[in-house]
Amino acid sequence: MVTQTMEEGIYLLLANGTKPYVGQSQSVDTRLKQHLGKRLDNIADVLQRFHFEGLDGSKNKELRETIEQVILDAIGGKDSTDNRVNPIGDKRKHKMPDYIERIKKIICKK
Numbered sequence: 877m878v879t880q881t882m883e884e885g886i887y888l889l890l891a892n893g894t895k896p897y898v899g900q901s902q903s904v905d906t907r908l909k910q911h912l913g914k915r916l917d918n919i920a921d922v923l924q925r926f927h928f929e930g931l932d933g934s935k936n937k938e939l940r941e942t943i944e945q946v947i948l949d950a951i952g953g954k955d956s957t958d959n960r961v962n963p964i965g966d967k968r969k970h971k972m973p974d975y976i977e978r979i980k981k982i983i984c985k986k
Contacts, residue, residue: 884936885927886943891915891958896923898948898959900940915958928982938968939982942975 885904889911891897897915901907904925908916916922928943941963948954954962964972 883927884940885925886940886947887922887926888924888947889916890921890923892917893921895956895958896951897957898944898951900937900944900963902937902940928979938975939979942972942979945972946976 883904884902886898886900887904887908889897889899889908892915899907899911904927908919908922912919926943945962945964948957948959948962951957954960964975
């Protein structure tokens with residue numbers, strides 16, 4: 877069960893106790909509360925929340941979406957989850973390598 881509060885980040889939950897769902901928000905705690913009763917039956921179904929230092933601020937939405945897409949792809953893509961769309965759609969897919977390099981620089985502090 878998740879007890880610490882978190883602002884910006886990425887989260888993974890078990891949607892209605894069955895399928896995984898990956899999301900991102902500038903305010904994770906607020907977003908999770910919005911999921912309660914819809915995708916989320918119980919706050920205990922939140923499997924993980926991720927916060928990355930250096931991604932603070934709404935200007936980094938692309939970076940949060942990139943991390944969300946990487947996690948989504950790693951667990952089988954949107955067709956294997958409760959996600960309806962890919963956060964990085966076809967129009968931006970070609971930018972993924974650049975986004976990932978920016979994330980590496982932030983995370984590795986290079």
